[in-house]
Amino acid sequence: MEKQFNTKTGFCHILPDKIILTRDGIIGNVANVAVGKSITRVFIIYGGIAAFLLFSAFDSFQKGQILISIFSLIVSLFLIYGIFKSINNSATPIIERIDIKSIKFKKAIFGITRSRFEVLFKDEKGKIKKRIIMLPGSMKDGTKETEKAIKIMKEENLLKQ
CATH class of the missing domain: 2.30.29 (PH-domain like)
Incomplete structure (x- = not known):
């Protein structure tokens, strides 16, 4: 039943x-x-956002925008951590x-x-x-x-x- x-x-x-x-x-x-x-699509989306945020963090750091670069770095690392935690x-x-x-x-x-x-x-x-x-x-x-x-x-x- x-x-x-x-x-x-x-x-x-x-x-x-x-x-x-x-x-x-x-x-x-x-x-x-x-x-x-499948959750592959979600991993691709999160990975793309994380890559964009890492690039933004690097770009902001080069322009002297330290707070924005730190924020972007933290969010991207959080997304990358989520991907690895959810791999199984x-x-x-x-x-x-x-x-x-x-x-x-x-x-x-x-x-x-x-x-x-x-x-x-x-x-x-x-x-x-x-x-x-x-x-x-x-x-x-x-x-x-x-x-x-x-x-x-x-x-x-x-x-x-």
């Missing part, structure tokens, strides 16, 4: 043999265009339950982050990947939806807490 809960961009369907993430509405359509089934992330919409190694729940930091599940699983190539399932924010009844998602994950013995 299928159980489902809302996510940031659509729904998470918990089936007996797999987890399926679907996208819905305007946010889901934008996510499909921007990310698709996946945007796959289907995760076989047999391949799941662990699922962790990360609670939201009010006003800064959303609650989310981090699913560690083995992909078709045998590599360990991380799929982040972002839950709805406070503007979309996030607390209620988070409680529902946690309850479903515990009922399905996917979340150990």
Whole structure:
């Protein structure tokens, strides 16, 4: 029997043999265009912005604009750090339950982050990947939806807490 809960961009369907993430509405359509089934596009965008900011930092430094160059350098380093930290992330919409190694729940930091599940699983190539399932924010009844998602994950013995 299928159980489902809302996510940031659509729904998470918990089936007996797999987890399926679907996208819905305007946010889901934008996510499909921007990310698709791979996060390579996001890495390219972040890398391009980081390269532009590094060039801007160098150019500003040569012109004597130290504060602008420091700001550009810090933002570009933050983007580069994000790329390296996310290199093993996946945007796959289907995760076989047999391949799941662990699922962790990360609670939201009010006003800064959303609650989310981090699913560690083995992909078709045998590599360990991380799929982040972002839950709805406070503007979309996030607390209620988070409680529902946690309850479903515990009922399905996917979340150990």
